[in-house]
Amino acid sequence: MSGERVREFVTDARSHQLSGDLDRYLTAAGRVVFGDRTGVMIWLGVVLVLGLGWRVGFFITDTYPIANAVANLADGRLAMQSADFQYSLTLGTQPGLHRYDGAYYARNYGAVAAAVPILWLLEAFSFVAAPRLVLAAAWSLGVLLLCGELARRLDQPALRVVGGVVAVVAVLGAAVFATELGQSQLALAALQLSTLFAAGLAAVLCYRLASALHGRRVGVVAGIGLALATPIGFWATIPKRHVLVTALVFASVYAFTRSRQLSGRRGDLSLATAYGMLGLVAWVHAFEGFFLTVSLFVVDVLTEPRKGKRRMAVVAGVFGLSLLPMVVTNVLISGNPLLPPRLLPNVGPGGVELAPDGPSDAGGGDSGAGGSNSGSGSDGTGASGGGVVDGFVQLLSPLLGLFTFAELVFSELLFIGNYALETVTDGLRVSQEADRLWNVFVRRGYYEYSGRLAVNDFEVIDLTVLESTPVVGTLVALPAVLVVWLRDGVGSLGRLSPGRQSDLLVVTYVGVLTLVYLPRLPLFSQLTVRYLLPAIALLAYCVVRVPIVRAAIDDAPRLLTTVYAGTVVLGTILFVVVLGGLDPGLGEAVQAHALVNLAAATVLGLTVTVGTIAPSRIPSRVVAAALAAAGGVTTSYVFLASLEYFGYGQYAFDLVRVVARYVWIL
Amino acid sequence: MVTVGRLELGVISVVLVTLIVTSPVVGILDVTERNPTTVGDGTATASVEQFDTDALTIDRGRFGTRVMYLRIPEATVAVTDVRGRPRIVYRIRVPELGVDTTSTELLTGAGATNVRLGPRDRGLDPAVVSDENYHGIVTVRVQSFEQDRTVYETNETIEVDK
Numbered sequence: 001m002s003g004e005r006v007r008e009f010v011t012d013a014r015s016h017q018l019s020g021d022l023d024r025y026l027t028a029a030g031r032v033v034f035g036d037r038t039g040v041m042i043w044l045g046v047v048l049v050l051g052l053g054w055r056v057g058f059f060i061t062d063t064y065p066i067a068n069a070v071a072n073l074a075d076g077r078l079a080m081q082s083a084d085f086q087y088s089l090t091l092g093t094q095p096g097l098h099r100y101d102g103a104y105y106a107r108n109y110g111a112v113a114a115a116v117p118i119l120w121l122l123e124a125f126s127f128v129a130a131p132r133l134v135l136a137a138a139w140s141l142g143v144l145l146l147c148g149e150l151a152r153r154l155d156q157p158a159l160r161v162v163g164g165v166v167a168v169v170a171v172l173g174a175a176v177f178a179t180e181l182g183q184s185q186l187a188l189a190a191l192q193l194s195t196l197f198a199a200g201l202a203a204v205l206c207y208r209l210a211s212a213l214h215g216r217r218v219g220v221v222a223g224i225g226l227a228l229a230t231p232i233g234f235w236a237t238i239p240k241r242h243v244l245v246t247a248l249v250f251a252s253v254y255a256f257t258r259s260r261q262l263s264g265r266r267g268d269l270s271l272a273t274a275y276g277m278l279g280l281v282a283w284v285h286a287f288e289g290f291f292l293t294v295s296l297f298v299v300d301v302l303t304e305p306r307k308g309k310r311r312m313a314v315v316a317g318v319f320g321l322s323l324l325p326m327v328v329t330n331v332l333i334s335g336n337p338l339l340p341p342r343l344l345p346n347v348g349p350g351g352v353e354l355a356p357d358g359p360s361d362a363g364g365g366d367s368g369a370g371g372s373n374s375g376s377g378s379d380g381t382g383a384s385g386g387g388v389v390d391g392f393v394q395l396l397s398p399l400l401g402l403f404t405f406a407e408l409v410f411s412e413l414l415f416i417g418n419y420a421l422e423t424v425t426d427g428l429r430v431s432q433e434a435d436r437l438w439n440v441f442v443r444r445g446y447y448e449y450s451g452r453l454a455v456n457d458f459e460v461i462d463l464t465v466l467e468s469t470p471v472v473g474t475l476v477a478l479p480a481v482l483v484v485w486l487r488d489g490v491g492s493l494g495r496l497s498p499g500r501q502s503d504l505l506v507v508t509y510v511g512v513l514t515l516v517y518l519p520r521l522p523l524f525s526q527l528t529v530r531y532l533l534p535a536i537a538l539l540a541y542c543v544v545r546v547p548i549v550r551a552a553i554d555d556a557p558r559l560l561t562t563v564y565a566g567t568v569v570l571g572t573i574l575f576v577v578v579l580g581g582l583d584p585g586l587g588e589a590v591q592a593h594a595l596v597n598l599a600a601a602t603v604l605g606l607t608v609t610v611g612t613i614a615p616s617r618i619p620s621r622v623v624a625a626a627l628a629a630a631g632g633v634t635t636s637y638v639f640l641a642s643l644e645y646f647g648y649g650q651y652a653f654d655l656v657r658v659v660a661r662y663v664w665i666l
Numbered sequence: 667m668v669t670v671g672r673l674e675l676g677v678i679s680v681v682l683v684t685l686i687v688t689s690p691v692v693g694i695l696d697v698t699e700r701n702p703t704t705v706g707d708g709t710a711t712a713s714v715e716q717f718d719t720d721a722l723t724i725d726r727g728r729f730g731t732r733v734m735y736l737r738i739p740e741a742t743v744a745v746t747d748v749r750g751r752p753r754i755v756y757r758i759r760v761p762e763l764g765v766d767t768t769s770t771e772l773l774t775g776a777g778a779t780n781v782r783l784g785p786r787d788r789g790l791d792p793a794v795v796s797d798e799n800y801h802g803i804v805t806v807r808v809q810s811f812e813q814d815r816t817v818y819e820t821n822e823t824i825e826v827d828k
Contacts, residue, residue, distance in 0.1 A: 129689045132698065137681045144677055160670045164677040171681045175688055178697040445730035458733045458789030583737070584728065585787035591729035650703065666786045 033201070035208045038216065041149050042207050043200040046227040046236075048142050050199055052656055053642030054237040056181065056189050057649010060525070062096035063191070063239055064088065069106035070115045071187035074123075078332055079103035086184055098344035100334050107341040108241045109329045110283030111194065115239075118197075119190035123183075131189075132181040135652055136174030140167035170655060177654035189652070191239040198247040199236035202537065203227035205250035210544050212257055213499045221553050221560070222544045229631030230540045231468045231528035233638035237652075241284050242533035248284070249509060249534045250541075252277040252296065256505050260303075260498035268311045271300070272318035279322025286326065286340035288534075290416060291423075291516055293319075295508045303501045338412035427515030439522045440529060441465045443598065445591060455524050460587035461645075466601050467594040468528035468637075469536050470630040473601030474543045477609040481546055484612060503545060510535045543627070548611045552623035560624040567632025572639055579665045586645060586666055593637045600630040640665070702774060708750020708810045710773050714818040715780065716742040722802060724795060725827040734795045736765060736824070740784030743806060743817075748773045752810035756783050760802045760824065763790060770809075800824045 034040045058064060064087050071086045072078070080103060088094060098105045106112060125134045147163020150156070181189070207223025227233055235243050252274045259271035278296060282289025307315075327337040334344060430436055444464045453460075466472060496504065513535040521529065529536065543549055553560060579589055604626040611618035643660045651657040688697045721739035726732070743754055757768040769785040806818035 128691050129685045130698065133685055133688045137685050140681050141678070144674060148674065157670060161673065164670075164673050167677045168680050171684050175684050175695075175697050177701055178688070179701045179703050180698040443730075446727075446732035453733070454791065456789075458791055460727070460731045460733065460789075582728070583787070585731070585735045585789055587731045587733065587789055588727055588729050588735070588787075591731050595729060654701070664782075 034204055035211075037149070038220065039204045039207060041146060042220065042223045043197075043204045044142055044146050046200040046203045046224070047196055048139060048146060050227065050233055050236040051139060051196055052653060053233075053639065054192060054196065054652040055642065055647075055649040056185055056192065056652050058087070058188070059238045059646065059648050060240065061094070063188075064094040065097040065104075065106035066108060066112060066239065067188045067191050068094070069109070069112045070119060070191050073109075073112055074116045074119045074187065074190075078329075079105065086187060094347075097347045098341050099347045100341075100344045104347065105333055105341045105344065108284050109341065110280055110285075110325065111191075111239070111241050111244050113283070113325070114198070114244060115187075115191040115194040118193050119187055122186045122190050122193075126183060126186060130178065130181075131183070131186060132178045132654070133171075133174060135181075135189075136171050136178075136654075139653065140171040143167045143170065170653070173655040173658075174653065177658055179650065179654055179657075181650075181652075188239075192237045192652075195239045195243045196236050198244040199227055199232050202232055202243065202247040202250050205247060205254050206537075206541050209250065209254040209257060209502075209541065212254070212261065213502070214544065214550055217557060218544050218550055218553050221557075222541055225471065225543075225631055226537060226540055228638070229469075229471050229634045230537055231530070231533060231638075232537055233635065234468075234528055234641055235530060235533060237642075240530060242530050245281055245284055245288060246534040246537045248277045248281045249292065249538065252281075252292070253502060253506055253509070253538070256296065256300070257498055257502040260501050268314040269318075271311065272315045274300075275315055275319040276322035279319055279324075279326070282323060283326040283329065286342065287419075287516075288513070289326075290420065291512050292509060294420070295512045296505065299501070299505045299508050303496060303504065336408065336412070338409060338416070423516050423519075424512075426519040427517075430519045431515065436518070436522070439464065440518070440532075443467070444522065444594070453524070458587070459585065459590075461590045462522065462524065462526050463528050463590065463594050463597075465529050465532060465536055465539075467597050468634070469540055470597040470601035470604065470634055471543050471627065472536065472539045473603075473605040473630060474546055474549060474608045474627070475539060476605030477546060477612050480609050480612040499545075503542075506538050506542060510538050546608060546612070548608060548615060548618075548620075548623055549627060552620040552627060555620035556624040559621055560628045563625045563628035564632045564635075567629050568635045568639075571632055571636040575636060575640060576663055576665055584666065589640075589645060589665055593633070593640075597630075597633050597637065600626075600633045604630045702751050703772070704751075705753045705770075705772060705810055706751035707812050708748070708752040708773075709813060710748040710752045710754075710808050711746045712743050712754060712781075712806070712808050712817045714741055714806055715744045717804075717818070717820075719804075719820065719822055722804070722822050723825050723827055724790065724800065726792075727789070731789075732792065734790040734792050734826075736760065736763070736788040736790055738767075738785050738787055740782055741804075741806060741818075743781045743783065744778070745773060745781055746778040748776050748779075750810060750812075752808050752813075754781055754783060755807045755809050756785065756804070757807070758785060758802060758804045760800050762797070762800050763794065765790075765802075795826060798826055800826070 030040065034043060067087050068080060068085050072080050072084050077084060082104070096107060098107060122131065122134070144163050144167045147159045151159035203223040203226050206226040207219040210222035211219030232243060232246065255270045255273035255277065259267050259274060262270055274296060275293065278289050278293045281292055326340070330337050330339055333341055441464055444462050444467065446460055514532060517531040521531065544553070579592060584592065607618055607623055607626040611623055644663045644665050651660070686692055687694050718739045721737060723737050724734055725737065727735050738758055741756055745754065751772065751774060753770050753772045755768055755770050759766045765788055767785045767788055769783045771781050771783045802822045802824045804820050804822065805816055807814060807816045
């Protein structure tokens, strides 16, 4: 009897210990990702707000193979046969599908893998409840949590009541207006959730980066601004790779910055994380990963030429580990660790951006074929040879295998290096074409796209960098900021402050990402120059690095919030009423936003420039208002793009569908 | 006295109860059945109440778009006697310009109602629009798996305003 009780007691203690450990690990993991409670709340808020615009559907056709890969990988299948395709545009067509050795593969497997656990979770919940209601319930509980925390932080107990009411309305409304969300849609939904979560993470990491340099208030503005006042909001639930890459790039910049602030083991780990995140980028898009890694390496060596052995070992170890997912995926698919699926023969329509031409043109394809040939070659030797020579060859064969592998890796590296050089040269060449720069960065409007306007039914739906992200207009003041900075003295590269070293990395990332994509731009269906999304996001972060913007955030936070909220609410209503009255076509509506955004960017740019040169002329409140207005009009566009302009699929939340019916512009 | 904490517990209970009641495993209430999204069997009586044929024109895009636009006016259709899940289809064709576009509205409620629908204005290649006017056909139909009935048809001359 007592023995049993002792046993019970021990088991109980163990399970307590276990759950205690689990708690500790979860808290530690949460701290690593989100930093603090504020980080968690920013993530939650961004996910809840941007989730409202979520439509379960395909916006861009290259999403089909990725969604198929998510469904298949969740079932444990990497290689797909045509019977495994759950989603298809019309029978058999899926741009962005690759073929190797008789099987089909998607690309961006890092993005695919990110969605798989979410799919498992969705499937598990959907086993016991209706998928549509699972989403609504999660949203409701999220609102309850967020409002509870906000009520505590802002000391406004009424917010908890508001949260409760919104949560009940949302879940009951979902029950009343629920439409079918089939099990077959879950893989796509999981993929969209993965980019939505990534958008939240990008915001959190931007918050942490800005906080690390300038404290919490500036951090919160930078984080929320990144999610709502840049095209991150636009792409959050459109599951392209760009948002995920952006989150990883921010993680890299943040970790790099911390590596310059922290010393000892934590500093080493931070620097290693900065590289490790790029290894994961390579899993999503090998060439973006490559270019970013080279950039980080150069900046790292320039700003910290001497490193301890331990630091180098940690960095090399973590970076090597971070490349493993990509290497394993590539080996499983083609047997060649450095041949990403993107370089495999393309099936169906649609080209591949930022990747060398088709495998028939030497390079990737050739070396891939070379790898398999050399394998059969050594087999042949073993069968035909005899005697001593044969024995000798057999003895050496593991060595030969290693040699072949090294040769393969070397040829791949040579190929990648050649390609990189070519891409950068191309980028430098076209960066001198004023016309192209104008069309990518400032004003697009009607553009001939070398005859491809027909692709979008002659709707001029593409925006430039400045049109889609007017807060970047702040950077017009950069020359002024630089002059002021130079006047105050720079010092040598090796002795830059952590913030300046971080700036150097950001500028390098932006420069390289822009340069490698520039030859392909302007292009149709970029909407917000999506190839440049990580660069645009980094530029948007740079806004809070401008001193007078920071001063404005610190001096007039209330005005900033009020003007932003006002612009979003009134601006959106104004757009609906005015544009609704003009009854525009889709392209006209988008271009009307473009013009308004450009105007906001111009005002902001002028304000900040004058404010930097003559701080006494422009009070902080004016800068805050200009910044808030530029952010507000962007948010307005992001909301209306989802509510009205770009209709596809069905809203994840049926209540939004019911409300959106009353928004009638086009 | 109801505290805020209790209120929050109440909200959580509402969420959980809703999940349970609507769960396909429990099978008390199939909420999605009442909100169909696809056309099925059924009929309806429909007539076009309002349709401004003068607004059907072709003109140049504004806000720097510089393409041409076929401006498609919306129609207000009065619907009565809805049975099942039919839908209203508004279709406009301009054969010379290769335009054939539709807008549909699923009818689910049983009562009399006015449905407002119309395809979006349609962008056109400015190089292709060369004539003074074009010929267009607008039809409004009630469609279901059972029937496909045209309730309105008009042939219009569409003026081009360059």
